[in-house]
Amino acid sequence: MISMIKSKPPNRTASRALKKLIIVSNKSQRRSFNEARSTKDFISSESSKVEDWWASKRFENITRSYSARDVVKHRGSLPANTSIYPSSHQAQKLFNFLEENFKSGTPLHTLGVIDPVQMSQLARCENIKVAYISGWACSSTLVGSTNEVSPDFGDYPYDTVPNQVERIFKAQQLHDRKAFLEASIKGSIPVDYLTPIIADADMGHGGPTTVMKVAKLFAEKGAAGIHLEDQMVGGKRCGHLSGAVLVPTATHLMRLISTRFQWDIMGTENLAIARTDSCNGKLLSSSSDPRDHEFIKGIIGKNVVPWSEKLIEMENMKISNSVISDMEQEWYHKNELFTFEEALAKQFTAGEFATYKEKKEDLMVNKLGRAYLSLREMQLLAHEVTPSKNIIFDWDAPRTKEGYYMFKGCIEAAIRRSLVFAPYSDMIWLETKTPDLEQARSFSSEIHKKFPATKLVYNLSPSFNWSAHGFDDKALKSFIWDLAKEGFTLQLVSLAGLHSDGVSFWELANAFQNDGMKAYVEKVQRREKESNCDILTHQHWSGAEYVDSLMKVVQNGASSQTLSTSGEGFTETQF
Structure with missing residues (x-):
């Protein structure tokens, strides 16, 4: 006998819950699909923008080993134009200077600065349009997070030079605001204190991710361009010391690619300079390349x-x-x-x-x-x-x-490496043992045979005993301009600020110990007056009047008793 089992009536509450679950699930699937589609459209749209950007004149001679899509996928969901870095504006300015000078065969020459004072004086020189910050100078004159100063072995914290860049760039911005306010009152043309900064990034201080972090710091802090040398982390030396260890060609190429990739992610146009020390190098870290x-x-x-x-x-x-x-x-x-x-x-x-x-x-x-x-x-x-x-x-x-x-360091090694680096960098820096125009000319000739638009960099190093290399006064004066005709557009005396600071203060201190204020007036104040050095009125130079103007705005025309440059207490009226 077959027993008949009567089924239970359906649970209406459970049925409604199941239906609701199905609806929610379908909506979730549709939302996920739409979000995925939206992400895909966003990546596609932003990739097109990046490709258009790369097609501009700024990057017409730059090679990349990655795609625009690679850049966009690593940016996150914010479009690049939501983060605007002042250093990118400065980089555009630097690029235009380089283009103009390269075409005319004239130098974009400058001096290394070690503080805001030197920066401000450099900017007042009409024919010096860029500033340079040396890693050597930072290592030997600044205190980083370790509160240590030392020779240039690249063993300081990697934010040391970026922090100096930030210090100088913020000073540039203050002096720019001060000068612009003064010009708006007088109806004059202000000094352009915003000279693009080129900074020393040493060897990048690590592997690809460290190089990217260093490049990011420089872009955030205000450097228009940086240079990276093909030396080894831990084996780095100043280019004019013995014992420097080169890395394989491929390792340094990876650094240049990492730097560009980081800046592409940020949407900036900062310039990368590939420096090679292979003309002088005697050691190589690996035979892998x-x-x-x-x-x-x-x-x-x-x-x-x-x-x-x-x-x-x-x-x-x-x-x-x-x-x-x-x-x-x-x-x-x-x-x-x-x-x-x-x-x-x-x-x-x-x-x-x-x-x-x-x-x-x-x-x-x-x-x-x-x-x-x-x-x-x-x-x-x-x-x-x-x-x-x-x-x-x-x-x-x-x-x-x-x-x-x-390793056999020689000009041929430097040429070979530079030809590899050139497509991935904005400029090539040849580090040399001596100031040699013929050597520079032969290097330039070989590079420009393959890359005629490549701009070159020359270190007019104070490590050279210039007087001992056969230069008379005429040759010394023309050397920079002679180099520029060979395509060495950017030229710099890397440690000019350090040496000028040392010799001028030594002369003052040496005289002051015996002559007192006579020495100060003769060696400083009188010379400031005669040369029209604006540090003479250091309160004005520092921006005191600019701050007074800010106070007038926020205090609705406050009494002069609260202002720093009014009244009998303001001693610079003596000048």
């Missing part, structure tokens, strides 16, 4: 114990540092260093080496289409020329304790 292989040096001796192994042995034996130093000199004297091709020339006949060079040129130009061969490729080519010879070349044996390779 085949573009560097031609300049890495090794030995040609058989069964040589590597220097690093000998060093560890001596350290374990507690041998004194002085003996180790002597042994190091002896090891490198005994084991002469050569690049692979120099080693090849030693072990090939003249005819074999000539054949190798011909085959190498043919391989690079007609088959590979590039300007370099890796060590492996050079060794294979050498074997092809003379299969019976076993070419000896060991670039590991002379490596330092830290693992650095020996």
